[in-house]
Amino acid sequence: MARKALPGFRAFVVWYAHFNPEEPTRMQRMIEISSPFFLNPDELSTPADWATVFGNANPLALEIGCGIGDFIAKTANDNPGINYIAIDFYNKGCDKTCRRLERLAIPNVRVVRDEARKFVVDRIPRESLCAVHINCPDPWPKKRHRKRRLVNREFASFIRDYLAPGGDFFFATDFDDYGIDVAEFMPGVEGYVNMLAPDRYRHELEGYHLSKYMMKFMAEGKRIYFVHYRKSAEGAL
Numbered sequence: 001m002a003r004k005a006l007p008g009f010r011a012f013v014v015w016y017a018h019f020n021p022e023e024p025t026r027m028q029r030m031i032e033i034s035s036p037f038f039l040n041p042d043e044l045s046t047p048a049d050w051a052t053v054f055g056n057a058n059p060l061a062l063e064i065g066c067g068i069g070d071f072i073a074k075t076a077n078d079n080p081g082i083n084y085i086a087i088d089f090y091n092k093g094c095d096k097t098c099r100r101l102e103r104l105a106i107p108n109v110r111v112v113r114d115e116a117r118k119f120v121v122d123r124i125p126r127e128s129l130c131a132v133h134i135n136c137p138d139p140w141p142k143k144r145h146r147k148r149r150l151v152n153r154e155f156a157s158f159i160r161d162y163l164a165p166g167g168d169f170f171f172a173t174d175f176d177d178y179g180i181d182v183a184e185f186m187p188g189v190e191g192y193v194n195m196l197a198p199d200r201y202r203h204e205l206e207g208y209h210l211s212k213y214m215m216k217f218m219a220e221g222k223r224i225y226f227v228h229y230r231k232s233a234e235g236a237l
C-alpha cells in the first residue's frame, strides 16, 4: 500500500516552495514567468548544453543572486561575447530581470529561478565558467545565522571547480563583517590568485557596475567591500 505523506510534511513543502529569502517572514507569491530569457532548470540536461541554449559557444559566466537584473543587464551589454546566466530564487526578481532584458534587447543572458549551489552542481560543466559574480548576497547578520551565508571557505573551493583556469571570482558586500571575513579566508583557499594584491579588498572596483543594493547601501553611507580572485592554472582539476 502506498504510504501517504504526512499532512505536516506536505504543508512544509508548500511553504518552502513559496519561501521568500529576502523577507523570510513573508511568503513569496509564485508567478508564472513567460519570457524568451527565462529557463526552466528542469528542462536542461545534466550538465546543460549551453552552446545549444545560447546558439553559440561563447564563454559562460554566472551571476548568483541577480535580484532585479540591473547589474547583469549592464555587464552583459558591455560584454556581448560572453554568455551570462543570472540566477536567483527570488521569484519577482527573476521576472523583473527578464522584463529588463526584453526591454533592453540584451541577447546574451538567460535567467533561472533556482538555488544556486544545486543549479551549479546539476547544470554547469566543471571548469567551464569564465566568471562568477556575487553581489550583496544576504548577509545573515545575526551570529547564530552566519552559517547560512552563501560565501564561505567551503563555497569558494566548491565554485573554483566550476571556474575555468583564468576564470574570475567577484564578491561584493556592504556588510563589514561579511566583507572582512571573505577577504581574510580567501588567501587560504588553494587555486586562486588575488587580483587586488597587495590589498585583500577594495571599496571601489574600476569598471565594475554597481548593483541596485550597492547603490542603496552607498546612499546610506555604507562602504562596499569588493573581493576579486582569479583561478590559477594550479587550481585546475
Ligand SMILES: C[S@@+](CC[C@H](N)C(=O)[O-])C[C@H]1O[C@@H](n2cnc3c(N)ncnc32)[C@H](O)[C@@H]1O
Binding pocket: 021, 022, 064, 065, 066, 067, 068, 087, 088, 089, 090, 093, 114, 115, 116, 117, 134, 135, 136, 137, 138, 150, 211, 212, 213, 214
Ligand atoms: C540582497 S539581494 C541582492 C540582489 C542584487 N545582487 C543586488 O546587489 O542588487 C540578494 C539576492 O540573492 C538571492 N540569493 C541569495 N542566496 C541565493 C542562493 N543560494 N541561490 C539563489 N539566489 C540566492 C536572494 O534571493 C536575493 O534576491
